[in-house]
Amino acid sequence: MVAAGHPRTAEVGARVLREGGNAVDAAIAAVLASWVCEPLLTGPGAGGYMLVAEPGVEPALLDFFVAAPGAGHEGSPHAELFSYDVSFGDAVQTFNGGVASCAVPGSPAGLAEAAARWGSIPLADLAAPAARLAREGVAPTTEQEYIFEILGPILGHTPEAAAVFAPGGAPLTRRDRYRSDELAETIERLGADGAEPFYRGDIADALAEHVQERGGLLRAADLRAYAPVLREPVRAAYRGRTVFTNPPPAAGGALLAVAFARLDAREGPGPPDPAALVAVMEDVQALRDDAFLAGLPEPGFLERFLQASLGSTTHVSVLDAQGRACSVTCTNGAASGVIVPGTGIHLNNIMGEEDLNPAGFFRSPPGLRMPSMMAPTVVLGASGEVELVVGSAGSNRIRSAILQVVVNVVDRGMAAGAAIEAPRIHAEGGVIYAEPGLELGALERAGREIVRFRARNLFFGGAQAVERDPRTGALSGGGDPRRGGAAVAA
Numbered sequence: 001m002v003a004a005g006h007p008r009t010a011e012v013g014a015r016v017l018r019e020g021g022n023a024v025d026a027a028i029a030a031v032l033a034s035w036v037c038e039p040l041l042t043g044p045g046a047g048g049y050m051l052v053a054e055p056g057v058e059p060a061l062l063d064f065f066v067a068a069p070g071a072g073h074e075g076s077p078h079a080e081l082f083s084y085d086v087s088f089g090d091a092v093q094t095f096n097g098g099v100a101s102c103a104v105p106g107s108p109a110g111l112a113e114a115a116a117r118w119g120s121i122p123l124a125d126l127a128a129p130a131a132r133l134a135r136e137g138v139a140p141t142t143e144q145e146y147i148f149e150i151l152g153p154i155l156g157h158t159p160e161a162a163a164v165f166a167p168g169g170a171p172l173t174r175r176d177r178y179r180s181d182e183l184a185e186t187i188e189r190l191g192a193d194g195a196e197p198f199y200r201g202d203i204a205d206a207l208a209e210h211v212q213e214r215g216g217l218l219r220a221a222d223l224r225a226y227a228p229v230l231r232e233p234v235r236a237a238y239r240g241r242t243v244f245t246n247p248p249p250a251a252g253g254a255l256l257a258v259a260f261a262r263l264d265a266r267e268g269p270g271p272p273d274p275a276a277l278v279a280v281m282e283d284v285q286a287l288r289d290d291a292f293l294a295g296l297p298e299p300g301f302l303e304r305f306l307q308a309s310l311g312s313t314t315h316v317s318v319l320d321a322q323g324r325a326c327s328v329t330c331t332n333g334a335a336s337g338v339i340v341p342g343t344g345i346h347l348n349n350i351m352g353e354e355d356l357n358p359a360g361f362f363r364s365p366p367g368l369r370m371p372s373m374m375a376p377t378v379v380l381g382a383s384g385e386v387e388l389v390v391g392s393a394g395s396n397r398i399r400s401a402i403l404q405v406v407v408n409v410v411d412r413g414m415a416a417g418a419a420i421e422a423p424r425i426h427a428e429g430g431v432i433y434a435e436p437g438l439e440l441g442a443l444e445r446a447g448r449e450i451v452r453f454r455a456r457n458l459f460f461g462g463a464q465a466v467e468r469d470p471r472t473g474a475l476s477g478g479g480d481p482r483r484g485g486a487a488v489a490a
Contacts, residue, residue, distance in 0.1 A: 001466045001489050002014045002017065002318050002477070002487065003318075003466050005034060005041070005485045006033075006144070008033060009033045011486075013318060013488070016126065019121075024050075026490075029126040030318070031314075031328055031330060032127055032130035033130045034316070035134075035187065036133040036180075037144075038144065039178055040332065041331065042314045046333075047104075047106035047110070048331060049061060049246050049372070050326065051378055052326050053244065061246060062113060063231050064110020064113070065372050067222065067366075068104070068365060068366055068367060068370060069218040070218075070222070071222045071367060074365070074366065076217075077215075081098055081101055081351075082101075082154070082337070083095070084096075084097070085153075088150070094354070095154070096352030096361075097334070097338075097352055098336060099214040099216030099338050100352065101333070101352030102350075102351065103348055105345075106226065123191045132184075134183045135181060139175075139176065140173065143482070143484030144484055145171075145172070147458070148173070149171055151171075161346070186344050189203070199226055203345075206340055206343055231247050233246065236258075237261065238264050238410065241380060241382065241410065243378075243379050244380065245376065245377040249296045250374065251296060252373035253377075254296075255285075259399065259403050263407070272407060274438050278427045278432055281399070296371050313330070314331065317390055317464045319466040321490075331348070333353050336352070337349075350370050351364075356372060357370075373395065378390075379409075387467065387470055389465060390402055390416075391463070393483065397459065401463045404422070416478040417487065420480050426459075426460060433451045436452070456482050460482060461480070464485050477489070
């Protein structure tokens with residue numbers, strides 16, 4: 001089964017499973033399809049993480065997240081960030097784009113490495129469905145139309161972005177199709193030649209030249225120096241199970257592990273209520289201080305941190321018939337509005353993401369992996385079999401979305417779809433954000449500031465999950481309705 005952020009994405013992955021591919025093959029094909037189906041949230045200019053769990057083998061995490069640019073040009077003058085506000089209806093968040101926001105992309109290198117390490121089908125075959133979608137075009141879903149609408153200010157920021165995403169001066173709607181022959185050719189190039197052209201060839205030259213000419217920091221040297229990294233996942237015990245997720249230098253997984261450990265040690269019967277979830281969210285967020293951020297890249301930081309503490313974006317989840325699991329999260333941030341002519345590549349805006357630059361913009365040394373909140377996650381039962389594959393989009397809401405989906409499945413016995421659709425809560429900056437349908441009496445009596453959303457909203461993330469019932473072995477999946485997600489059985 002495959003769960004993804006768009007029905008076409010999920011169907012591409014499920015078709016690979018039906019044709020004999022494994023979970024990683026399906027995830028790669030689905031991620032490539034998402035470049036077309038969710039072009040503002042991901043693409044060849046993005047970065048991400050892939051967590052792979054196989055029966056009898058220790059899970060592994062492939063880090064292909066973006067890196068800070070500017071090698072050899074530290075302190076050089078550069079263009080300013082382009083700032084714009086995004087309204088989620090009941091909350092407003094400021095985003096930053098433009099060439100100054102573009103970090104070193106990692107997705108082409110990561111997918112090529114994953115195919116070589118775990119794949120069983122040639123990368124060219126996995127790329128073909130996505131290239132076909134790019135040529136035929138894909139109509140935005142209702143939820144994608146909303147994303148095009150709220151990101152409207154960045155879509156007209158450059159002539160290249162406006163021509164692709166806002167032809168005629170208005171963002172694409174459900175009545176339109178996003179199509180790109182240039183992106184189709186770029187996807188086919190990845191399938192045929194792997195990652196080499198993107199980091200040391202003509203595509204790398206095109207990216208660096210386009211950004212440099214407009215005052216950005218991305219250089220050819222940054223691309224040449226980039227490589228994906230295989231890491232040991234962070235693990236946490238929860239209700240007799242083992243949760244594996246994203247380790248440092250990413251930030252989200254380590255904080256999520258602490259949250260699970262604290263919930264596991266909680267006294268009292270029954271699942272945690274909203275007040276207990278908020279308390280854990282706020283305790284864990286408080287750990288994300290300057291010392292935490294400074295320590296993330298250091299060897300041995302995870303062990304020291306856990307010992308002391310325990311005392312925009314798309315996701316694809318896959319579980320195959322042999323029990324292999326693949327959880328992969330990728331992001332273009334909230335989009336830079338920078339499209340490189342001749343390639344169809346829309347570059348990320350990670351250097352302008354406030355959540356990932358809490359110490360201030362342009363302070364990260366070149367080559368540093370940015371401290372992402374993304375946390376692809378797998379939950380193993382006591383027998384070692386995968387019970388849940390989950391991940392989420394949603395900036396700083398990723399941790400709270402994943403935490404609540406796991407609690408819903410493990411503590412409340414929900415199937416994956418119901419666990420994802422259930423109302424969510426998020427605590428940040430002393431404010432509690434809540435979807436309708438939650439009992440918040442205890443928090444109200446405590447005098448907490450609560451922002452109530454009138455309906456489910458993509459503000460609360462976009463979780464995709466596949467669950468195996470430990471008693472029957474039956475699979476169920478859920479794609480987040482907040483982002484138009486879908487689950488498709490193979």
